[in-house]
Amino acid sequence: MTELRTRAPAAAPGAGTLLRLLRDGRPRTRSELATVTGLARSTVTQRVDALLASGLIGPAGEAVSTGGRPPTTFSFRPDARVVLGADLGATHARLALTDMTGVVLAQECADLDIALGPGPVLDWVIDNGRSLLEAAGRGEEELLGLGIGLPGPVQHSTGRAVNPPIMPGWDDFDVPGHVRRGLPVPVLVDNDVNIMAIGEHRVAWPAASHLMFVKVATGIGCGIVSEGNVYRGAQGAAGDMGHIHLPGSGDRPCRCGNTGCLEAVASGAALAETLRAEGVAVHGARDVVELSRRGSVPALRVLRQAGRDVGEVLAASVNMFNPSVIVVGGVLATAGDHLLAGVREVIYQRSLPLATEQLSIVSSTAGESAGVIGAAVMVIDHCLSPENVDMLVSGA
Amino acid sequence: MTELRTRAPAAAPGAGTLLRLLRDGRPRTRSELATVTGLARSTVTQRVDALLASGLIGPAGEAVSTGGRPPTTFSFRPDARVVLGADLGATHARLALTDMTGVVLAQECADLDIALGPGPVLDWVIDNGRSLLEAAGRGEEELLGLGIGLPGPVQHSTGRAVNPPIMPGWDDFDVPGHVRRGLPVPVLVDNDVNIMAIGEHRVAWPAASHLMFVKVATGIGCGIVSEGNVYRGAQGAAGDMGHIHLPGSGDRPCRCGNTGCLEAVASGAALAETLRAEGVAVHGARDVVELSRRGSVPALRVLRQAGRDVGEVLAASVNMFNPSVIVVGGVLATAGDHLLAGVREVIYQRSLPLATEQLSIVSSTAGESAGVIGAAVMVIDHCLSPENVDMLVSGA
Numbered sequence: 001m002t003e004l005r006t007r008a009p010a011a012a013p014g015a016g017t018l019l020r021l022l023r024d025g026r027p028r029t030r031s032e033l034a035t036v037t038g039l040a041r042s043t044v045t046q047r048v049d050a051l052l053a054s055g056l057i058g059p060a061g062e063a064v065s066t067g068g069r070p071p072t073t074f075s076f077r078p079d080a081r082v083v084l085g086a087d088l089g090a091t092h093a094r095l096a097l098t099d100m101t102g103v104v105l106a107q108e109c110a111d112l113d114i115a116l117g118p119g120p121v122l123d124w125v126i127d128n129g130r131s132l133l134e135a136a137g138r139g140e141e142e143l144l145g146l147g148i149g150l151p152g153p154v155q156h157s158t159g160r161a162v163n164p165p166i167m168p169g170w171d172d173f174d175v176p177g178h179v180r181r182g183l184p185v186p187v188l189v190d191n192d193v194n195i196m197a198i199g200e201h202r203v204a205w206p207a208a209s210h211l212m213f214v215k216v217a218t219g220i221g222c223g224i225v226s227e228g229n230v231y232r233g234a235q236g237a238a239g240d241m242g243h244i245h246l247p248g249s250g251d252r253p254c255r256c257g258n259t260g261c262l263e264a265v266a267s268g269a270a271l272a273e274t275l276r277a278e279g280v281a282v283h284g285a286r287d288v289v290e291l292s293r294r295g296s297v298p299a300l301r302v303l304r305q306a307g308r309d310v311g312e313v314l315a316a317s318v319n320m321f322n323p324s325v326i327v328v329g330g331v332l333a334t335a336g337d338h339l340l341a342g343v344r345e346v347i348y349q350r351s352l353p354l355a356t357e358q359l360s361i362v363s364s365t366a367g368e369s370a371g372v373i374g375a376a377v378m379v380i381d382h383c384l385s386p387e388n389v390d391m392l393v394s395g396a
Numbered sequence: 397m398t399e400l401r402t403r404a405p406a407a408a409p410g411a412g413t414l415l416r417l418l419r420d421g422r423p424r425t426r427s428e429l430a431t432v433t434g435l436a437r438s439t440v441t442q443r444v445d446a447l448l449a450s451g452l453i454g455p456a457g458e459a460v461s462t463g464g465r466p467p468t469t470f471s472f473r474p475d476a477r478v479v480l481g482a483d484l485g486a487t488h489a490r491l492a493l494t495d496m497t498g499v500v501l502a503q504e505c506a507d508l509d510i511a512l513g514p515g516p517v518l519d520w521v522i523d524n525g526r527s528l529l530e531a532a533g534r535g536e537e538e539l540l541g542l543g544i545g546l547p548g549p550v551q552h553s554t555g556r557a558v559n560p561p562i563m564p565g566w567d568d569f570d571v572p573g574h575v576r577r578g579l580p581v582p583v584l585v586d587n588d589v590n591i592m593a594i595g596e597h598r599v600a601w602p603a604a605s606h607l608m609f610v611k612v613a614t615g616i617g618c619g620i621v622s623e624g625n626v627y628r629g630a631q632g633a634a635g636d637m638g639h640i641h642l643p644g645s646g647d648r649p650c651r652c653g654n655t656g657c658l659e660a661v662a663s664g665a666a667l668a669e670t671l672r673a674e675g676v677a678v679h680g681a682r683d684v685v686e687l688s689r690r691g692s693v694p695a696l697r698v699l700r701q702a703g704r705d706v707g708e709v710l711a712a713s714v715n716m717f718n719p720s721v722i723v724v725g726g727v728l729a730t731a732g733d734h735l736l737a738g739v740r741e742v743i744y745q746r747s748l749p750l751a752t753e754q755l756s757i758v759s760s761t762a763g764e765s766a767g768v769i770g771a772a773v774m775v776i777d778h779c780l781s782p783e784n785v786d787m788l789v790s791g792a
Contacts, residue, residue: 014434017434038410038413038435038436038439039434039435039436040434040435040436040437040438040439041436042436043434043436153750162750208630209630210629210630222716224716224717226622226627231622231717232718233606233717233718233719233751234604234605234606234718234719234720234754234755235718235720235750235751235753235754236718237715237718237748237750237751238716238717238718239716240715240716240718240748240750240751241715241716243715243748244711244712244715244716245708245711245712245746247643247644247708248643248644256748258746312641312643313712315640315641316640316641316709316712316713317712317713317716319633319636319637319639319640320618320620320634320635320636320637320640320713320716320717321620321627321629321634321716321717322628322629322630322631322632322633322634322636323629323630324630324631350641350654352633352636352639352652354549354558354631354633354636355629355631355633355636357631358630358631359630
């Protein structure tokens with residue numbers, strides 16, 4: 001089992017600390033770096049040389065002289081490497097090439113059934129990753145790493161799916177191991193809602209201290225970003241809001257085996273079922289959205305009620321965890337503001353004034369790119385963290 | 397307005413980094429400290445001297461020589477300073493003197509009505525703090541700081557209560573300012589449930605990554621410790637579980653102005669009201685506990701149901717935030733395991749297997765001392781943090 005490496009060798013600390021500072025984009029001199037970090041001047045000089053050799057930083061002109069030859073400044077080079085981010089959904093895949101700040105350079109999508117199994121799906125990622133690199137004129141040696149979001153529970157530390165309900169053949173499959181045989185770089189895996197939360201946070205709410213991203217689609221899930229990091233909880237199961245009990249839901253059976261789960265009532269699949277029972281011809285979540293766009297009153301009604309149901313569950317989390325932003329995304333959130341209106345209605349009614357007075361409840365800004373951007377940012381933050389950057393630099 | 401100082405001057409970093417390492421109790425040589433931190437040898441020597449002068453560390457014998465004079469090792473001295481922790485309840489106050497690991501050296505309690513207002517109540521803390529110091533033979537100059545828990549919402553950054561419902565005269569009162577006129581040390585304030593969560597975590601579950609401490613007493617609240625720190629949320633309102641809506645609760649009016657809140661149904665005050673309506677003569681939470689100890693069937697029944705109601709609200713948080721430990725405390729939890737049994741019943745029924753397979757749901761271990769220990773630990777962690785310790789050392 002391949003565990004992510006999270007501790008650097010103690011022998012060469014320092015480069016990561018310097019890079020953490022420099023990632024803000026501001027140029028600094030060796031002397032400034034030594035003063036701010038407390039590292040020895042000789043250590044700073046060594047580490048700056050190593051970072052220059054790796055290309056992660058470059059000279060950025062001269063500082064103002066205080067007498068004598070003016071000292072050189074150095075700054076982070078976000079285009080020194082590129083990153084691949086993949087968002088694999090139930091039936092649709094998206095892949096992006098980004099720089100080291102998560103800015104998308106090129107993107108590729110395809111209809112791709114996750115149930116084809118890990119081999120064909122991950123080979124699509126590898127093949128299209130290579131094509132994106134080539135089209136952008138970048139070599140594989142410039143690839144920092146690859147991030148993947150999967151539509152099911154993932155053990156983040158190993159990159160393996162854990163009993164994923166809609167992904168036959170994926171259970172306990174070594175995703176990073178397979179991908180690395182095609183693209184030999186660090187590969188990180190997380191569930192799709194966590195990477196969407198990371199992407200949305202980076203693109204639209206970088207200063208938000210506590211963000212919850214709710215995806216309402218065929219299923220319902222939640223990704224939580226707390227103080228800039230994904231909140232995973234003790235077993236990595238945090239954010240599983242689809243199976244929270246919704247009282248008064250009529251105890252409709254859920255695919256998890258329990259009854260009355262939010263997902264059994266308010267997901268795209270559940271809304272389609274409700275509409276079919278009323279004689280409306282719909283297959284799934286996208287049909288419900290399509291109908292609502294054409295002004296179908298039953299579709300608008302079930303969307304609004306789904307928003308209230310999601311809001312009922314979220315209201316408790318607002319009191320308990322006091323987020324600053326709730327982002328509502330997923331395909332059902334693309335049908336105008338009906339879902340969002342229902343969410344807002346219940347949260348503002350049910351939560352305490354102190355918890356809601358500065359709470360924003362909004363639609364996704366990053367939209368369909370939230371996942372690929374988040375997958376790339378996950379890899380960037382990992383590879384450029386102080387614990388890991390030394391490895392990157394000494395290997396350069 | 398006095399804000400807590402959270403950033404150290406950039407001029408003298410390093411002592412805090414060294415102390416953070418040494419707080420684990422293991423002795424280390426100057427050379428080991430330089431290797432692990434990457435700080436310059438000259439910096440380490442300077443900082444070790446400053447820490448020695450402050451008394452926070454001391455020589456701890458000689459390391460094994462590798463040839464030549466064996467180098468001296470240094471270790472943290474938890475008895476170099478003492479700390480005061482106060483837990484102020486609605487009608488009862490408790491104060492403890494601890495060392496710098498939170499071990500209680502002496503303790504004092506009294507019946508004290510918080511509604512007397514901040515002057516008399518805080519003067520009790522100051523007077524008894526001085527007495528505890530004197531009885532322990534410690535001078536005021538040895539006092540590291542003082543932590544206070546209050547039974548209401550607190551703005552932690554300023555130490556002021558914010559619209560506390562049961563604390564007339566306390567709203568926006570400058571608690572640290574008043575206390576520092578009597579005891580001129582750092583004073584930190586938080587709400588009582590947060591400090592109980594910190595104390596319980598330190599005493600009983602130091603390795604737990606995500607702990608929720610639920611206090612079920614006259615009111616209901618929750619303190620959350622995530623990765624060793626209190627989780628406060630965006631406005632510091634996290635953990636307000638008493639006012640989460642409990643569906644099917646018959647919409648009983650709550651003192652917050654809303655209806656159907658958990659606290660309106662499952663708090664000690666609510667249980668007493670329920671029993672009175674059935675003709676049982678009870679005044680408050682402590683009477684309910686007393687009755688249950690004598691085997692009163694109505695008292696046992698309402699306690700068990702209160703546990704289920706608390707569990708219903710917690711089950712959603714278990715799915716959403718995946719804690720590793722839930723501690724049930726507060727006076728209603730002291731009446732045998734009736735409350736706890738109800739909590740467990742609903743959580744194990746309603747939450748997903750992945751979220752509960754390694755979840756412990758237990759009674760408080762620290763018991764009535766959880767609050768004072770947590771108040772002291774809050775001060776210790778603040779004053780000895782890398783950001784603040786330099787201030788402490790340069791002032792020594």
